[in-house]
Amino acid sequence: MGLARYPGDQFLTNVVRIFSETLIPQQMANSLVVAVGDALVTCVLSFISAYALVFFPVRWGSVVFALIPATIMLPLDIRVITTYQVASNVLSPINALLDITGVNGLIAQVFGAPVMLEWSVLNTHFGLIAPLVAHGTGTFLFRQFFLVLPRDLVKAARMDGAGPIRFLFDILLPLSRPSFAALFVLTFLGGWTQYLWPLVASSTPNMQTAVVGLARLAPDTEGVMPDFPLIMAGAVVVSIIPLVMIAVLQRYLVRGLVLSEK
Amino acid sequence: MNAIDTAIREAASAIMLDKVSKSYDGTTEVIPPLDAELRAGEFTVVLGPSGCGKSTLMQMIAGPERVSGGTISFGTRQVQDLEPKQRGCAMVFQNYALYPHMSVFDNIAYSLKVAGMPKPERVERVEAVAKMLGLFDLLARKPGQLSGGQRQRVAIGRAIVREPGVLLFDEPLSNLDAQLRHDMRMELAELHRRIGATTVFVTHDRVEAMTLADRILILNKGRIEQF
Ligand SMILES: Nc1ncnc2c1ncn2[C@@H]1O[C@H](COP(=O)(O)OP(=O)(O)O)[C@@H](O)[C@H]1O
Ligand SMILES: [Mg+2]
Numbered sequence: 001m002g003l004a005r006y007p008g009d010q011f012l013t014n015v016v017r018i019f020s021e022t023l024i025p026q027q028m029a030n031s032l033v034v035a036v037g038d039a040l041v042t043c044v045l046s047f048i049s050a051y052a053l054v055f056f057p058v059r060w061g062s063v064v065f066a067l068i069p070a071t072i073m074l075p076l077d078i079r080v081i082t083t084y085q086v087a088s089n090v091l092s093p094i095n096a097l098l099d100i101t102g103v104n105g106l107i108a109q110v111f112g113a114p115v116m117l118e119w120s121v122l123n124t125h126f127g128l129i130a131p132l133v134a135h136g137t138g139t140f141l142f143r144q145f146f147l148v149l150p151r152d153l154v155k156a157a158r159m160d161g162a163g164p165i166r167f168l169f170d171i172l173l174p175l176s177r178p179s180f181a182a183l184f185v186l187t188f189l190g191g192w193t194q195y196l197w198p199l200v201a202s203s204t205p206n207m208q209t210a211v212v213g214l215a216r217l218a219p220d221t222e223g224v225m226p227d228f229p230l231i232m233a234g235a236v237v238v239s240i241i242p243l244v245m246i247a248v249l250q251r252y253l254v255r256g257l258v259l260s261e262k
Numbered sequence: 263m264n265a266i267d268t269a270i271r272e273a274a275s276a277i278m279l280d281k282v283s284k285s286y287d288g289t290t291e292v293i294p295p296l297d298a299e300l301r302a303g304e305f306t307v308v309l310g311p312s313g314c315g316k317s318t319l320m321q322m323i324a325g326p327e328r329v330s331g332g333t334i335s336f337g338t339r340q341v342q343d344l345e346p347k348q349r350g351c352a353m354v355f356q357n358y359a360l361y362p363h364m365s366v367f368d369n370i371a372y373s374l375k376v377a378g379m380p381k382p383e384r385v386e387r388v389e390a391v392a393k394m395l396g397l398f399d400l401l402a403r404k405p406g407q408l409s410g411g412q413r414q415r416v417a418i419g420r421a422i423v424r425e426p427g428v429l430l431f432d433e434p435l436s437n438l439d440a441q442l443r444h445d446m447r448m449e450l451a452e453l454h455r456r457i458g459a460t461t462v463f464v465t466h467d468r469v470e471a472m473t474l475a476d477r478i479l480i481l482n483k484g485r486i487e488q489f
Pocket of ligand 2: 433
C-alpha cells in the first residue's frame with residue numbers, strides 16, 4: 001500500500017485519545033515553558049553579552065569571545081553527565097571549594113560536622129531550562145549584526161547625548177528586532193525538540209517534555225506491540241506548535257539571518 | 263532671521279587648538295602636535311588627501327575621539343575632556359549616520375528628547391528647522407524613503423536643531439552626484455550666511471574648498487601645510 005497520503009478515518013479518534021488518555025497535553029505545556037524560557041533567556045543574555053563585547057573595550061574581550069565557540073563545540077549532549085552532576089546539586093562547587101581550602105576542616109572541628117550545601121534543580125522547569133541557555137550561537141549572531149552597523153551611528157548617538165543605556169534601548173534594540181525574532185525561533189525549536197537533557201533531568205512523567213513523553217508512549221517491555229496509531233497521532237499533535245511558530249515568524253527568520261537591513 | 267539663527271549666531275565661538283595630537287596605537291602619531299585658531303563665525307575648510315587625519319581632527323573637536331595630548335578650547339572654555347553633548351557642537355557625518363528606524367522628525371528631535379526638552383517646545387524647534395531646510399513635508403518619512411540630498415539635509419537638520427555654536431561637516435557631499443553636490447554647496451553657503459555658526463568643513467575636493475571657504479586649512483600627514 002505504500003505511504004498513506006491522508007490521515008485515515010481513525011485519526012481524530014486517536015487525537016482525542018492523545019488528549020484524554022496520555023499526559024501529552026501537560027507535557028506539551030512543559031515543552032512550551034522550556035522552549036519559551038530557553039528562547040527568552042538566550043535572547044536577553046546573547047544580546048547583552050554581544051553588546052558588551054562589541055561596544056566596550058573589555059579587558060580580555062577577545063579571550064572571552066574565543067571561549068564562546070567552546071559552548072558550541074561542546075554541546076549539552078557531550079557534557080550531559082557533568083551537567084547532571086551540577087544540576088543534582090548546584091552548590092557542589094562551593095562544597096568542593098570549602099573542602100579544598102580546608103575551611104570545612106575548621107568548620108567540622110568547631111561545629112562537629114562539615115558544611116554540605118545542597119540544592120537540586122533536577123525535575124524542575126528551571127533545571128530543564130538553565131543548561132540549554134548556556135549556548136553561544138546567539139552571542140555570535142548579535143555580534144555579527146552589531147559589527148556591520150555603521151560605526152558612525154554610535155558616534156552620532158553620542159553626539160546627540162545618548163549614553164550607553166539610551167543607545168541600547170533607543171537605537172540598538174529597535175534595529176535588532178529581526179535578529180531577535182530569528183534567534184527566538186531557532187532557540188524555541190531547539191528547546192522544543194530537546195530530547196536527551198529533558199530525559200535525564202526529569203524523573204516524573206508530569207515534568208517530562210512532549211518529545212520525551214512521545215517516546216515513552218512506546219512500551220519498553222519486549223514482545224508488546226506499540227500502539228502506533230496513537231504514537232503517530234501524538235507526533236502530529238506535538239509538531240503543530242513548532243510548525244505554527246515557523247509559519248508566523250519565518251519572514252523574520254530569513255531577515256534576521258541574512259543580517260542586512262535595507 | 264528666526265530664533266534659531268539668532269541663538270546659533272550668539273553661541274558661535276572661536277576654536278583654539280593648542281598642541282593637539284593624536285595617536286591611536288601609542289606609537290605612530292596620526293596627528294603630530296598641531297596649533298590653529300579658527301575664528302568665531304568663520305567658515306573654515308580643511309583640505310587634504312585621503313588618510314591625512316581630517317576625520318580624526320574633526321572627531322577630536324566634536325568629542326567622539328579623545329585627544330592624546332594638547333588642549334581644545336571653544337572661546338574661553340576648555341572642552342577636550344568634556345563629553346560631546348557638553349561641548350555645544352554638532353557634527354554631520356560623511357555617510358549621514360541617520361537612525362534608520364526613526365522618522366525624519368524623530369531623527370532631528372532625538373538630541374532634544376535625550377536632553378529632556380518638553381514635547382511642545384521640541385515640536386516647535388524641529389518644525390522650524392524642517393522649514394528652513396525644506397524638509398517640512400518629509401517629517402513622517404523614514405531615512406530609507408529619502409533621496410541622497412534629502413538625507414543630507416536631515417543630517418544637517420539633526421546637527422543644527424541643538425543650536426550649536428560650532429558646526430562640523432566631515433566630507434558631507436562626497437556621496438552625492440555632481441549636480442546635487444553643486445546645489446548642496448550653494449545651500450550650505452547660504453545656510454552659513456544665515457546662521458553664522460563657526461563652521462569647519464572637511465573635503466578633499468579643491469573646488470569645493472574654494473567656493474565655500476572663508477579660510478582654507480591644508481592638512482598633509484597630520485601637519486598644517488598652509489592656513
Ligand atoms: N579608529 C582608528 N583606529 C586606528 N587608526 C585609525 C582610526 N581611525 C583612523 N585611523 C588612521 O588614522 C589615519 C587618518 O585617518 P582619517 O582621520 O580617517 O583620515 P581622513 O579622514 O583624512 O581620510 C589613517 O592612517 C587611519 O588609518
Ligand atoms: Mg575621513
